[in-house]
Structure formats: structure tokens, C-alpha cells
Amino acid sequence: xxxxxxxxxxxxxxxxxxxxxxxxxxxxxxxxxxxxxxxxxxxxxxxxxxxxxxxxxxxxxxxxxxxxxxxxxxxxxxxxxxxxxxxxxxxxxxxxxxxxxxxxxxxxxxxxxxxxxxxxxxxxxxxxxxxxxxxxxxxxxxxxxxxxxxxxxxxxxxxxxxxxxxxxxxxxxxxxxxxxxxxxxxxxxxxxxxxxxxxxxxxxxxxxxxxxxxxxxxxxxxxxxxxxxxxxxxxxxxxxxxxxxxxxxxxxxxxxxxxxxxxxxxxxxxxxxxxxxxxxxxxxxxxxxxxxxxxxxxxxxxxxxxxxxxxxxxxxxxxxxxxxxxxxxxxxxxxxxxxxxxxxxxxxxxxxxxxxxxxxxxxxxxxxxxxxxxxxxxxxxxxxxxxxxxxxxxxxxxxxxxxxxxxxxxxxxxxxxxxxxxxxxxxxxxxxxxxxxxxxxxxxxxxxxxxxxxxxxxxxxxxxxxxxxxxxxxxxxxxxxxxxxxxxxxxxxxxxxxxxxxxxxxxxxxxxxxxxxxxxxxxxxxxxxxxxxxxxxxxxxxxxxxxxxxxxxxxxxxxxxxxxxxxxxxxxxxxxxxxxxxxxxxxxxxxxxxxxxxxxxxxxxxxxxxxxxxxxxxxxxxxxxxxxxxxxxxxxxxxxxxxxxxxxxxxxxxxxxxxxxxxxxxxxxxxxxxxxxxxxxxxxxx
Amino acid sequence: xxxxxxxxxxxxxxxxxxxxxxxxxxxxxxxxxxxxxxxxxxxxxxxxxxxxxxxxxxxxxxxxxxxxxxxxxxxxxxxxxxxxxxxxxxxxxxxxxxxxxxxxxxxxxxxxxxxxxxxxxxxxxxxxxxxxxxxxxxxxxxxxxxxxxxxxxxxxxxxxxxxxxxxxxxxxxxxxxxxxxxxxxxxxxxxxxxxxxxxxxxxxxxxxxxxxxxxxxxxxxxxxxxxxxxxxxxxxxxxxxxxxxxxxxxxxxxxxxxxxxxxxxxxxxxxxx
Numbered sequence: 001x002x003x004x005x006x007x008x009x010x011x012x013x014x015x016x017x018x019x020x021x022x023x024x025x026x027x028x029x030x031x032x033x034x035x036x037x038x039x040x041x042x043x044x045x046x047x048x049x050x051x052x053x054x055x056x057x058x059x060x061x062x063x064x065x066x067x068x069x070x071x072x073x074x075x076x077x078x079x080x081x082x083x084x085x086x087x088x089x090x091x092x093x094x095x096x097x098x099x100x101x102x103x104x105x106x107x108x109x110x111x112x113x114x115x116x117x118x119x120x121x122x123x124x125x126x127x128x129x130x131x132x133x134x135x136x137x138x139x140x141x142x143x144x145x146x147x148x149x150x151x152x153x154x155x156x157x158x159x160x161x162x163x164x165x166x167x168x169x170x171x172x173x174x175x176x177x178x179x180x181x182x183x184x185x186x187x188x189x190x191x192x193x194x195x196x197x198x199x200x201x202x203x204x205x206x207x208x209x210x211x212x213x214x215x216x217x218x219x220x221x222x223x224x225x226x227x228x229x230x231x232x233x234x235x236x237x238x239x240x241x242x243x244x245x246x247x248x249x250x251x252x253x254x255x256x257x258x259x260x261x262x263x264x265x266x267x268x269x270x271x272x273x274x275x276x277x278x279x280x281x282x283x284x285x286x287x288x289x290x291x292x293x294x295x296x297x298x299x300x301x302x303x304x305x306x307x308x309x310x311x312x313x314x315x316x317x318x319x320x321x322x323x324x325x326x327x328x329x330x331x332x333x334x335x336x337x338x339x340x341x342x343x344x345x346x347x348x349x350x351x352x353x354x355x356x357x358x359x360x361x362x363x364x365x366x367x368x369x370x371x372x373x374x375x376x377x378x379x380x381x382x383x384x385x386x387x388x389x390x391x392x393x394x395x396x397x398x399x400x401x402x403x404x405x406x407x408x409x410x411x412x413x414x415x416x417x418x419x420x421x422x423x424x425x426x427x428x429x430x431x432x433x434x435x436x437x438x439x440x441x442x443x444x445x446x447x448x449x450x451x452x453x454x455x456x457x458x459x460x461x462x463x464x465x466x467x468x469x470x471x472x473x474x475x476x477x478x479x480x481x482x483x484x485x486x487x488x489x490x491x492x493x494x495x496x497x498x499x500x501x502x503x504x505x506x507x508x509x510x511x512x513x514x515x516x517x518x519x520x521x522x523x524x525x526x527x528x529x530x531x532x533x534x535x536x537x538x539x540x541x542x543x544x545x546x547x548x549x550x551x552x553x554x555x556x557x558x559x560x561x562x563x564x565x566x567x568x569x570x571x572x573x574x575x576x577x578x579x580x581x582x583x584x585x586x587x588x589x590x591x592x593x594x595x596x597x598x599x600x601x602x603x604x605x606x607x608x609x610x611x612x613x614x615x616x617x618x619x620x621x622x623x624x625x626x627x628x629x630x631x632x633x634x635x636x637x638x639x640x641x642x643x644x645x646x647x648x649x650x651x652x653x654x655x656x657x658x659x660x661x662x663x664x665x666x667x668x669x670x671x672x673x674x675x676x677x678x679x680x681x682x683x684x685x686x
Numbered sequence: 687x688x689x690x691x692x693x694x695x696x697x698x699x700x701x702x703x704x705x706x707x708x709x710x711x712x713x714x715x716x717x718x719x720x721x722x723x724x725x726x727x728x729x730x731x732x733x734x735x736x737x738x739x740x741x742x743x744x745x746x747x748x749x750x751x752x753x754x755x756x757x758x759x760x761x762x763x764x765x766x767x768x769x770x771x772x773x774x775x776x777x778x779x780x781x782x783x784x785x786x787x788x789x790x791x792x793x794x795x796x797x798x799x800x801x802x803x804x805x806x807x808x809x810x811x812x813x814x815x816x817x818x819x820x821x822x823x824x825x826x827x828x829x830x831x832x833x834x835x836x837x838x839x840x841x842x843x844x845x846x847x848x849x850x851x852x853x854x855x856x857x858x859x860x861x862x863x864x865x866x867x868x869x870x871x872x873x874x875x876x877x878x879x880x881x882x883x884x885x886x887x888x889x890x891x892x893x894x895x896x897x898x899x900x901x902x903x904x905x906x907x908x909x910x911x912x913x914x915x916x917x918x919x920x921x922x923x924x925x926x927x928x929x930x931x932x933x934x935x936x937x938x939x940x941x942x943x944x945x946x947x948x949x950x951x952x953x954x955x956x957x958x959x
Contacts, residue, residue, distance in 0.1 A: 056782050059767035069765065076757035077707040082692045082700075083716070092689045092715050133798040480695075519689055 081481045098521035099488040103452055151178055153186055160189050165201050168193060169244050176251065187248070188258050194245040195266020257288040264290070268297035276301045289327045295320060296338045303342030310346045314353060317342070333369060336361045337410050340375035347382065354379050370417075370448055371410035373397050377419045381426070394423050398435045405443035414450035418458050425461040430469040433462055459487040467496040472504035484520060491517075491525040498531055508545055510536055511552040523559050526573060532556065533579035540586065550587025553580045557596075574605040581611055585618050593618070594627070597634060607634070609642050616649060625654040629664065636667040644668045691715035703754040710749065712741045717748065784815035785862075789851055806846040807854040809862065812839050816866060824885055825876075826869035887936035889929050898928060898955070905956075924955040 096102035124141035159168040267276035343350035584593035619627040635643035722732040792801035
């Protein structure tokens, strides 16, 4: 690790390269012979006169950048798998226990920072003292109010810089009324401002609100399984007709290609697609050239426009590309990514063009980014239909990406890992998942995991795949490593883990899993609890394990009870009652088991047949005929068909008095009267 | 609802430098040791680690376990250059690099990275490694005054009058150069050096010499021996001996040895034995 890292930050080295073995032989003469062309060995001298080499060669001083030492020291530590992410306070009371909590903690922290910044920027005169050496500019208050008063071009420039849309438009109008001409450059920058914000004031919270919205839309899309068209991206046309941008554009005496390009890009951003294309023809008529960003916007406009067939759209895009080549504009990464993004809408028609685009990109020499691969994956694996056979392109992609390190180039770069892991999960291929995870851990690629929900999705899918396909020991190791320091598991993930334990016959880990589930806030999920209880109660186990299971069951029972306390209509699932009672019996907690039996009546749930048999066995083991009769009474109260069989068993196995026998016969007669028609069923049931 | 402390999840073979990578306050939930600290109440035990302010107040070195230090050294080796092979003993180091510079850097947590104490530069050099003759050495020692230590023959110059360390270093080197050159020059007024300015006792032309000469002359006059030469008198062995004892007495001070030697030599000289 040190050998790899040092290549980055050692600036000037000594004359010949050091071998980076991290060991140097110090004062014995063999290794340093590289430094000077003297003798190979220098004998150890005890202060006597040196008749050998006298020349003292001072090696050249190494230089490195400011953080090199810190990076070297950081390479000696790894992630602590028991710790919560560093952003949280490391205290048992302050560590979040679920993903909801962790999100709210981080939001609270960020909102505190925003509030502080807001206060500082609203009252800058109280925050002028600067004790930091060297000066830290980002901690000083910013000035958001324009300083220059009066009507002048400089004032206009300042308002544009401060991103005040209304104020700059007013200033522009005032300047025109006063008769002064505004220079082309300033007009262009005003157009830039207007087109970027769509003639609306930028929100005071800056990017915070906007990204929230787009994230929620992303989540909704994810949950709809991407069946719906990407309707979320079409925010609706927000470009008002005849708005300030168009007006000013019309007012400008001279327009250069920059003006046209800005207008086109603004229109496309705010979904005024037809006007954008029209403006483009106007630009061509004026014999001006568009730049590469404009072409990217036009491609997007073509793809987004409705009411056209797919082939027509594709042909139009190809025409645009030809015009781009004719105008000698070089395409960039965004061009190809936009094309691929648009091809996604074309479903299977888009596969061939996508591969063509990709090859073209490679041929030109543009390095694809993670977003490129993400689009390709989306295109090929969009509608999952395993029976038809899935494409194998994911394997080619992963082979190509092996060991590569990426830097952020496209806003959609962080969607790659999510889609790759989704494909792995669908294909049920663990090796591929390991490859994807390995790619995530090379270099700085971990930064591309994306926001919280995407990271949770990725790791949930990864872990579910591990539970499904991997050996149980390795799975448990991953469990300890990932949870909860990297992500909080959903209850479905825990159920997957339990099923994996079941398959591998490692049910003794279940009480620990239950403890962890309570920590992560899943203590009230019925599905999870029932799964746990079912696995514990299904078979008989050695005594110590039964005791552990019984403790676990008691714990689960207490969660049900606390749930009861909150609800007016208590509702325990029948299965849960069954399992808990069985576990108590087997674990040797007879008293509590009998209490559970009482609860059946209270919650109006029917005990299972095996359960009653086990109770009968335990009553026999403790030689308690009264209990046995209790069981029969219970069975008759529920009018269970098995009641008669139980009664017979009681009479056969237990020593009971005459009145008890009488009572039993009454009970059985009651039931058999009511079930007289189903006598044959009873006979079959035995 | 609080989580159980992290220590319960820690296995025995975990990677401790990852838990405490940097200097951090003591976290009882992260340190799996049953540490106790504090003055106990009567018939009690010191307080446990949870919520223990005493453990928080003291500096802890949990981030510098021997394992961690070893790892750090391995990582830092790439930043080091090799020691020159020719310098394998202290004498050689002194011979090639007689001047030693001491500087200190200070690191602290706070809004400012600057510390005024970091500008101090101390320069140490042994006068034996400088090329000085007798006069130059004496003049230099007079010039520097307290900065010279006689027992170790080391001249120490400590500069802090400039605001930057680099400037102080340049100033210290400049001082050394100036001292060296000035001590080799002989000014006009140095000829007026009186006996009070002398560092050590010189026999020639001293009152002691004159006294002994007079005494001997008087002795010789009493013996009616008038043809004696001053130089011859002074050249005799007893006088030489006497001269040595006087010089050592004056230079080294009064101690048993010098005083007894003086006594012997006087006896021999005056033929009292």
C-alpha cells in the first residue's frame, strides 16, 4: 500500500530510485553503494583515520505536497467496522439506529450549519474579527447585496454576478431607457443569467431544496421499477412565452453566436423544445456556428419531443451530428452521454444505436464515464424478463472496467453502481457482484456510491445476494462488517439472512440476529418476528439452545405486549402465539407456557393441534391430570375436532377420578354433538 | 433508547489503530478495557469508566500503541533519504558538519497555525573546529561573553529578534561570520591591553618576575657575587620551576596541589631545604 501511494506524492527523489521495500540497510555499506560510485563496501571504523572514501554525499532533499504525510499515515488505518460513520457523535446515545434516524441527524447537522451561515450573512458587521492565520475566506461573511448604486453598466454587471434576476432586468431596462447602449458581453452575461434560472429568482436555499425534489422523484422511479416512462424528468414547460429573456434577446441590436446558444440551452433546460429548434434554424440562417453544449441541448430537445416516431427521432439526431461535424465542432463526453440517455426511451430499438454510439466514442478517443455504462446497462436490462434470456453485456462491461479509477465527469455518474448491482441481483451472479464491489473499492471510486438511499439499495441488494449464494461463514463475516456501520438493513434483508441461516443449519445465531433487529428498529415488524419464531419452533434442538430460544421468545413476547399496551384492540397473530407457547414448553418454562395458553382465549385465536399435543405431553411428564383436563376444556371451548382424541388420551394416560371422567365425557359429548357431521373428518384427522 | 456500547461487538483480534486513528478523547464505549480512575469514597473503589471526567481530562495515547507506531514508521520511511554512508561516527559528523542548528516547530489546535515560539534558532559550534589562533580565540571569547562555555568549548548563539525562523537563521550565521573575521583583525586600541584585561597570567614582564629577580639579586649581592646576568638567573632550573608554579597558581587558583608545588619551588629557589 505504501509502495503504491508514495508514487503519487514524492516529488524530487535522490539520484537513483530507492527500491520501495520500506527497508533500508542503514549504516552497513552494502545498500548505499548506489549513492556514489565508490567502493561497494565500507568497513566499520571505530574512529580511526579513514583511508577509504572520504567524500560525504548528501542525498537530495525530497519534496512532497502539503497533505502527503497525512495521506501516508492515513494509509495505515482501515475502516472500523464497529463504528458509526464519522459524521455522528461517537456515543451510544447519539448514534442513529436506523436509516431514518441517520438521515434526520445529518439533516439536523446541515440545517444547523445553514442557519449559522444565514445569521452570519445577514449581519456581516458583527462577524468581522478574523483570528485565523492564514486567512480562511469561506468563513467570512459574504455580501449578497449589491454595493454599487445608480444606473450604470458596472452596476448591472454586479447584479448579474450576485445572481439577482429581477434587479438586473430592471437595471437593464433602466439603462435602455436612459439611452446608454449595453455592451454585447454584458448583454450576453445577462442572457446567461436569465436562461439559467428560467427568468425566476434563484431560491434562497440554493441547491438544498432542488436536490431534495429530484431525489424524491428518483426514489419514486426506483420503486415503480422503472416501468413508467421517465415522466419525472419532464417537469412541465417552465419557460413562459414572451418572458424577459426573449424580450431582451429581441431588444439586442447585435447578437452573436453566444447569444443564440445561450437562448437555445435555456429553452431546452426549461422544456420549450419547439422554440429551441426554431431558434436553431434561425441561427443557421444567420450563418453562425453553435458550440458543443448547444448541440448537446439540441439532441436532448429532439429526443424529448413528443408525437414522433422513434426512427424519425433517431434520424434527426443523426442529422444534428452530421451538422455538428460540418460546423467542425468536436463532440465531448456530454454529447455521447446525452445520446445514450435519450436512447433509453427507445427501449429495445435503442440497443444497436447505443452500441454504435459507444464504439464511436471510443474511436474518437473520449474516455467513457460511469454514467455512460449506467445508461448502457439501463438500456439492456430495462425490462427484466429472465425467461427470454438476458444480455451478457454486463460481463463485458465489468471486464473492461476492472481496476479503473474514475473521476466525476457527469452528474449521473453515481447511478452506475446501483444499476450494476441490480443487474447482478437479477442475474443471481455472485462473482459479478464481487467484481462490482471490487470496482467500488478501487481508488476513489467509493465516492460514486451516491446519496443515502442509493447506497442502502446497493448494499441491500449485495447482501441479499450474499445470503442467497454464499457460504454462511462468509455471509456472517460480511454481516459483521457491513451492518450497521455501512448501512442499516431493511427487515427483508434480515429475513433473507434468516433463511440463509436456515439453509445452512446455523439456527443458533438467531437470538443474536433478533438482538440486532431490535437495535435497528425492526422490533415491531410482524413478518420478521414470525419468521424468527417459526424457525426457532420448527424443530427440536439440544437443551441449551432451547433455553436460548425460550429467552428470545420471551423477548419477542414482551415486544408484543408493549405493542398491545399502545393499541386499543390487541391483536396478536395466531402463529406467534403458537410458536411462543411451544418454545416456552421446550425451553422448560412451563408456567409461562400455561399463561400463554390463557392468552389464546383472550385474543380469540385458535391453538394448533401439535401445540395441544405438546401440552398434553408436558402435562404427562409433570403428572398433572388437572392440567390435562384444562387442555381438554380449552379444546372444547374452541370446538376443536381434536378434542375427543385428547379426551381419550387423558382417560388412557392419566389417573383421574370418576367425576373428572364424567366431566370429560360431557365435554366430549358437547363437541361431538356439534360436530356430529364431521365424525368422519375426525376419524381421518387422527 | 440507547444502543449497547461498541465494546461488545469488538473481537480480540480487531485492528486497534483503526478504532483510534488519531488523537481523540477517551470514549468509554469504544475502549474495551475495564479502566477505573478517581479517588474512591471510603471503603469504595475508584469510579468506573462510564461518564468519568478524570479519564477525559488526561491526555491519552490510545492512538499511539506500539503497533500503530510501527505502521506509521513503515509508511513514513518513503519520505526519508538515506544517511550518508561516510558519516558513521560522531567524530566524522563533527569534522564535516561542525555547526549544529536547533529549531523547534509547534503544533496546536486552534484558529491560527502560527506560534511565535517557533522563530527561535540556536547555533552551536565548537571553537576547536574554527581556524583561530591564540589572539583570535581570546578576542572571540571576549566578544561573545556569556555565550561561550569553557568546559565544553562550545559557542552558543541563540537568536530570536527576527520574526521568521529563516531570518533568524541567516542572522545567526551572519553573526558567526562577523565574529570570526573580527577576531582575526587586530585593532589599534588592542595594544592598550592592560594586565587587568588579560585572561590568563603571563610570566614575562610580570611583577612576580621582577620580584623574584630582585630577591635573587639581593641574595647574590649579600653573597658578594656581583657579576651575574639577569637572563642567566632567570634561566636557572629553580627559577623555571618557580615560574611554572606561579603561573599554575595564578591560572588555576588555590588548591592543595598548586600551593604545595609553590612551597617546594620556593624552598628550592631560596635554598632553604
